[in-house]
Amino acid sequence: MDIGILGGGIAGLSVALALSKKGHSPRVYERRVAPATMGAGVTLWPNASFVLEELGLLQDIAAIGGRPPTMRRQDAAGNALGGLDIGLLDRTMGYPTYTVLRRHLQEVLLDHAAQAGIPVAFGRRAVAIELGTNGRAVAHFDSGASICPDLLIGADGRMESVARKFVAGDNAPIYQGFVNWIGVAQASRALVNDVSIQDFWGTGQRFGSVPVRPDLVYWAAAQARPLPNAAPAVNMRNEIEGLFAEWPEPITRLIQATPADAIRLIAVHDLEPLHTWSRANVLLVGDAAHAP
Ligand SMILES: Cc1cc2nc3c(=O)[nH]c(=O)nc-3n(C[C@H](O)[C@H](O)[C@H](O)COP(=O)(O)OP(=O)(O)OC[C@H]3O[C@@H](n4cnc5c(N)ncnc54)[C@H](O)[C@@H]3O)c2cc1C
Incomplete structure (x- = not known):
């Protein structure tokens, strides 16, 4: 199946890797001209580690990530307010928690995408999606180019997702x-x-x-x-x-x-929760669908 993915962030690259493992041929279109270098880090909780293992990435994350034993909470004067035993959480869930820099996670995702032969096109900003006469969505880019894949996945984040605008009519955060x-x-x-x-x-x-x-x-x-x-x-x-x-x-x-x-x-x-994450052959994933 010909699959186009708008957005090369965490969700877009993860779903591309998952689809590639199932034998599909996704293509990723990212508005940035190069991989993001800004941003701080993310804590990958056991549910994320489970997915990363399924995608075959967890070993690479283990090599670059920290393993926090606990989360300690204090007030502004330093008085203890409790916390979380992350070791216990990890043992209960059966997967480890890792802390990573965002740019390192992005590098791991991009490396694996390259190894899987997934094309990631940078500098491709989607500006609109419309329904073609055949009932399939057409995504237009600011360059004037357009795509009309069998399945169009909107992984274009929470701030101005054109895919969410197409699916839900409104994308205002x-x-x-x-x-x-x-x-x-x-x-x-x-x-x-x-x-x-x-x-x-x-x-x-x-x-x-x-x-x-x-x-x-x-x-x-x-x-x-x-x-x-x-x-x-x-x-x-x-x-x-x-x-x-x-x-x-x-x-x-x-x-x-x-x-x-x-x-x-x-x-x-x-973003407000949506009742549906799809319209025609467009499917939302990641923050475009369910920002935390
Ligand atoms: C301050 C902060 C801290 C957080 N900490 C954590 C944490 O510790 N752990 C955790 O699990 N989550 C954390 N989150 C949430 C997490 O960052 C998001 O859920 C996650 O990044 C969503 O990934 P995404 O790929 O859906 O969106 P994004 O990461 O926003 O990626 C969207 C991508 O789409 C691209 N794009 C956007 N518009 C277009 C377009 N029109 N055309 C083409 N490309 C486009 C963007 O350039 C971007 O690369 C945090 C969020 C914030 C704001």
Whole structure:
């Protein structure tokens, strides 16, 4: 079957690998001109590891990922608020939890796509999908090119999915009232004592730190703010350092060990659940279907 996949993120590449294993010939169309290098990291919980094993990727993830034993939660003054025994979770679920940098996960997915002979075309931004006269969807790209595969999969994320627009009529994400600054701290020495995930909760602010190794830690700082104020400041690192100056370590240490130009601000949006993820021969997967 001729299958076109819009979006070469986690969902698009994973579904391409799964379809290829079933003997299909998917093609991936990604709007970026090159693989993404920004973004911090993701925690791959046991359900993700199960899928990665099925896809034959888990060994590669194990080689680059961290294994957090616990998640510890504290308030802004450092008082314990409980946590999660991740070792117990992993044993119960039968699969390990890994922490990885997003760009490394993307590299593993792209390497396996290349090994499977799956074409991934960069610089291909879909601008619209319409129903052809034969009842099959036609996806149009900004270059003027179009495709009309047997199956069109929309893996084009949660912010402006053209596939979701075609399936659901509306693809407008809803601002959740807070921003996230994300970054990756790296140093020649250990930045944290152990590779546990740490989650700090304050009033209207939050900070999460996720080590891949003691010297390589990705983090997300959050603050509740109205959307008009969600634009990035000129020096985001200074701004975050000020906001979290009184909070427990390793927060300040992590912010300072992050290159200022590698911090990204995300105004966190979500999508309403859909009753159906398909229309004609278009199927939504990943955040385009069910943003977390
Ligand atoms: C701050 C933050 C932290 C998170 N942490 C975790 C975590 O720890 N663990 C976890 O499991 N999940 C986490 N998530 C959620 C997770 O990142 C998403 O669920 C996941 O990235 C969704 O993958 P996706 O491929 O559907 O979408 P995306 O990763 O958004 O990929 C969509 C792709 O489609 C491309 N695209 C978009 N529009 C078009 C177009 N018109 N034409 C062609 N290509 C297009 C984009 O460039 C992109 O490459 C986090 C999310 C956020 C925001």
